[in-house]
Amino acid sequence: MLTTIASATPTVSVAPETLFHIGSMPVTNSQMLGTLGVLILLTIMFGAVRAVRKGSRSRLMHLMLWAFESLYDTTVEVIGDKAVARKVMPLSVTLLFFFLINNWLGILPFVGAVKYHGTEVFRGAAADMNMTFALAIISMTTAQVWAIRKHGFLGNIRRYLISPLKDPLHSFEGVLEIVAEFSRTLALSLRIFGNVFGGEVLLAVIAYLSSYAASLSLPLFYVLELFVGAVQAYVFFMLTVAFISLGLPNGEDAHADAAADKA
Amino acid sequence: MESLAFGLTYAIAAAGCGIGLGLVGLGAVQAAGRNPEALGKIRTLMILAMSFVDALAIIGLVVALIVKFLK
Numbered sequence: 001m002l003t004t005i006a007s008a009t010p011t012v013s014v015a016p017e018t019l020f021h022i023g024s025m026p027v028t029n030s031q032m033l034g035t036l037g038v039l040i041l042l043t044i045m046f047g048a049v050r051a052v053r054k055g056s057r058s059r060l061m062h063l064m065l066w067a068f069e070s071l072y073d074t075t076v077e078v079i080g081d082k083a084v085a086r087k088v089m090p091l092s093v094t095l096l097f098f099f100l101i102n103n104w105l106g107i108l109p110f111v112g113a114v115k116y117h118g119t120e121v122f123r124g125a126a127a128d129m130n131m132t133f134a135l136a137i138i139s140m141t142t143a144q145v146w147a148i149r150k151h152g153f154l155g156n157i158r159r160y161l162i163s164p165l166k167d168p169l170h171s172f173e174g175v176l177e178i179v180a181e182f183s184r185t186l187a188l189s190l191r192i193f194g195n196v197f198g199g200e201v202l203l204a205v206i207a208y209l210s211s212y213a214a215s216l217s218l219p220l221f222y223v224l225e226l227f228v229g230a231v232q233a234y235v236f237f238m239l240t241v242a243f244i245s246l247g248l249p250n251g252e253d254a255h256a257d258a259a260a261d262k263a
Numbered sequence: 264m265e266s267l268a269f270g271l272t273y274a275i276a277a278a279g280c281g282i283g284l285g286l287v288g289l290g291a292v293q294a295a296g297r298n299p300e301a302l303g304k305i306r307t308l309m310i311l312a313m314s315f316v317d318a319l320a321i322i323g324l325v326v327a328l329i330v331k332f333l334k
Contacts, residue, residue: 014332232314
């Protein structure tokens with residue numbers, strides 16, 4: 001059945017398609033939308049910075065301030081160390097806004113409809129596994145860098161490699177932890193890729209199934225996709241912060257203390 | 264056979280995630296029943312946990328699509 005859908009509506013292609021080459025570097029349709037998203041994001045953020053410096057208190061500024069404040073509070077709550085949280089926040093919040101803008105751009109109607117020589121000019125940036133995997137690697141590397149900075153180089157290795165003679169159980173756990181670091185990277189990238197790509201397929205399938213009633217049924221699913229895009233961007237932010245906090249010393253103790261305080 | 268594999272790849276993932284989502288909802292509703300004033304926090308945590316469970320079903324769907332369309 002899906003083959004008929006693929007012929008009737010936007011084709012289901014797992015990999016992004018190449019539009020043109022700059023030198024020997026291929027430029028894909030996902031990169032086009034990603035670049036557009038970055039430009040929009042830069043415009044919004046520089047506008048916000050200018051407005052804040054001027055002391056503007058418009059509704060949009062209140063929204064931005066509220067977003068940044070609540071994200072900062074969340075980061076501090078998870079990491080538990082204000083100095084570290086202030087340094088981690090730029091990366092994690094940038095990731096959140098990048099994914100938010102790109103997920104919302106990716107479900108606009110012009111994506112997939114504008115074509116150039118038969119290939120779509122735009123495609124959701126997170127619907128390209130390369131992009132999400134690269135960002136997952138960045139956030140996991142940052143987590144390792146923070147662990148090395150806090151534990152020292154050997155101390156970080158000692159988190160994973162524990163002598164089996166001293167403590168057999170923990171040495172086995174350490175090996176599992178090495179595997180877990182890689183599986184976390186893969187799961188982090190697959191999660192957002194799957195949601196964005198699956199969302200595109202879902203919209204195509206719904207448009208096909210409801211054929212003449214598509215104008216009635218699609219808006220509901222567009223609202224769902226807006227929600228999913230925002231939640232997945234937040235999840236990426238949250239997981240980046242959580243993985244960084246796992247590598248910090250006494251991260252778990254601080255959590256236990258906070259839980260004990262609440263109880 | 265291939266269509267069956269395509270269907271099962273999603274169906275098995277979705278079955279497990281259905282159970283998981285049910286447990287998340289159960290936990291959230293019970294927590295809200297015990298502690299109604301914390302409803303806002305519980306809702307945020309519930310949506311977060313649901314998106315974790317959801318992702319597995321969607322990864323199942325993507326794997327099924329990849330197997331079907333990338334050969």
